[in-house]
Amino acid sequence: MVYQLGILGLGTVGGGVAQVLLTPEQRHPLLQELQIKKVGVRDLDKPRPVNFPPEILTTDLQSIVQDAEIDIVVELLGGLEPARTLILEAIAQGKHIVTANKAVISRFGDEIFTAANQAGVYVMLEAAVAGGIPVIQPLKQSLGANRIHTVTGILNGTTNYILTRMQQEKGDFAEILADAQRLGYAEADPSTDIDGLDAADKIAILASLAFGGRIARDEVYCQGIRSVTAVDIAYADKLGFVIKLLAIAHRDFSQADNALELRVHPTLVPLDHPLASVNGVHNAVLIAGEPLGEVMFYGPGAGAGATASAVVADLINIAALLPMGNQSHPLLTCTHDHYCPIVPLAQVSSRFYARLLAEDHPGVLGKLGTCFGNYGVSLESLVQIGIKDDLAEVVVVTHHVCEGEFRQALDEIKSLISVNQVASVLRVLA
């Protein structure tokens, strides 16, 4: 069989996908069955790494999703529109979809998968999360025996690159961000990455697969790395931690409705934890369940080659399944349509790190300890590290405590006359 592909977008990722498809030698034999019929671009005259004859390129994206001869549409535009509309139109035309678009899947997955199920087509998205690391397929096909309870990921290469450099160079956020932008590791408008939105899209997708339910994207708590300082990285280091932007999805099986915790935030990770040594632009996903224990998937989270590897893997999977008949593969289709209940942040239990500036009086540590104790916040450590501008710098690490109770204690502490400032609050990986 030969399957005709319509590719939407020929940027970095599209170019990478095309290059793999055009050099099938020594790759999987099923690549021989995949043929690029049309490639949709914004500008026909832009120079590109892959040269297509003029009859393949078009600026009319609509014509691709309507083309009756195209079997699979590969959506590599990114962003919400026109990606969403084109995907839905392609599905309505009975085409299978391969996409690398986490934003559109995390926000419109409901609509897209419902349409795909009605049309009996596949929507494959290995490239949408963690680039070239196989994690979507293993979640669908290799971990079904387990009661998965936690998915923890370093899912955004830009923020991990910045935090790694802050750690290694003891540099400040703003200057390293600027340098990352100069080097092409961060966008001119970096908000999607550094405010955690990209990681939140991705953990919503992983949670949906791991826990078998839909996720309302706006229920993912999301805090980026703008507030991480060189000072906190240095203190974390002394305490035996590195700071990483983690995306965490956790199901508490002891709760009646098995509600999920879903959050993205900078986190103190113990140095001996497998995620602590994931540096630079690498991504990693740690999945924990019963009876498995923990497995980690590690590799390149972005880039033309890594993303192309994932996109083409999805294409191979579709090409493998189509000759098997009209029935969809039950592990590769979305079989749930309920939304997972999400635990409100105030009820989420975490460990916390806080750095406070207080007047350098005897008894201040005692007062702080009492205040935390009043709200049931049990402390692992409470250390006055030094003096800064005549103020004592105090670092607190708590045991597990509900976010709400910790915040109440912090509010009371802020009102103490001897406490000048709560300089930073970060969470600590259990």
Next chain:
Amino acid sequence: MVYQLGILGLGTVGGGVAQVLLTPEQRHPLLQELQIKKVGVRDLDKPRPVNFPPEILTTDLQSIVQDAEIDIVVELLGGLEPARTLILEAIAQGKHIVTANKAVISRFGDEIFTAANQAGVYVMLEAAVAGGIPVIQPLKQSLGANRIHTVTGILNGTTNYILTRMQQEKGDFAEILADAQRLGYAEADPSTDIDGLDAADKIAILASLAFGGRIARDEVYCQGIRSVTAVDIAYADKLGFVIKLLAIAHRDFSQADNALELRVHPTLVPLDHPLASVNGVHNAVLIAGEPLGEVMFYGPGAGAGATASAVVADLINIAALLPMGNQSHPLLTCTHDHYCPIVPLAQVSSRFYARLLAEDHPGVLGKLGTCFGNYGVSLESLVQIGIKDDLAEVVVVTHHVCEGEFRQALDEIKSLISVNQVASVLRVLA
């Protein structure tokens, strides 16, 4: 649909599999379709963690593979016989196979997959390599876009446990092996693990999948960890390495016949390499290819829960595919029947570490350097570390060199009157 299972073996792994199958709640819904019909054991009266009614247990393994109502046989006996014969008989009866048996697959895969293809049944083996870590399925279904060139694994938990403890405790092999045996981390007869045979079985299987050809198991070069000493671990540490038992499969695409290098040996791994921090009984597999780059899969390499996770994943995959029709899934069947050519060890290029004891004369280092140079062995470092029993202890690290040339140089060095002993030779990861 309900599929009837016959399980051969109810030891640690069999017990783990049974426990998962008997508690399907909150696992994948397809588990509801898997029913244990018979379990074959050696001794009916042995107490077990899972209690089956007497009509389920049998010592007549033959009756299981011949049972017309059984759809899938789960082979968890281990070892070569009767596992091989029972698998072949079950295949002849049209039953699908799920096995955790690396020894039988690496040695008799040829016969087993040929029979399976003729009978149109699946032989699934996720649990045979790296325990609960999904690596077989990703190799089959997620990496097909790539020209994979290298698979590097820490595939044996026992040896990794021993080497980790030797590293951390600066202890000697024999005493830590004895302690590992006492604690149940090593077998009473530890040869399969510590001589590298188990890792060799596993890399043969991974290579077969990664490179799409059969592997003659006896062509895998195999050196275990008996010769690794605390002295070498300490020197490696000073040089920035840890010593790991690595299993390596490498395809050199520049060679005319794309022959493979296949080897298991203790290896100096740079401290910042992702495999360097894989400690204790954990396993990890690093797969490198174009255009992907490198991905690593990390997790528990053995144990009831981890292995059960992999076995049951295979069962779910079969249960998902069977209703789709009679045609086998092309990514889950063995489609190659040629044997991969293997590069003779003498032609394999490696970096080497060697520790020599030589007379403490001026000019000895010069003589050694000249000797290596005569055979084209380029040195990265040549250091006299200290004096031991009046002999100078010299540590050499080479650049890449063919094994054959290095060995010739070493033979000449051994014949030098001033060289007392070649105390150890290890390979260094590039």
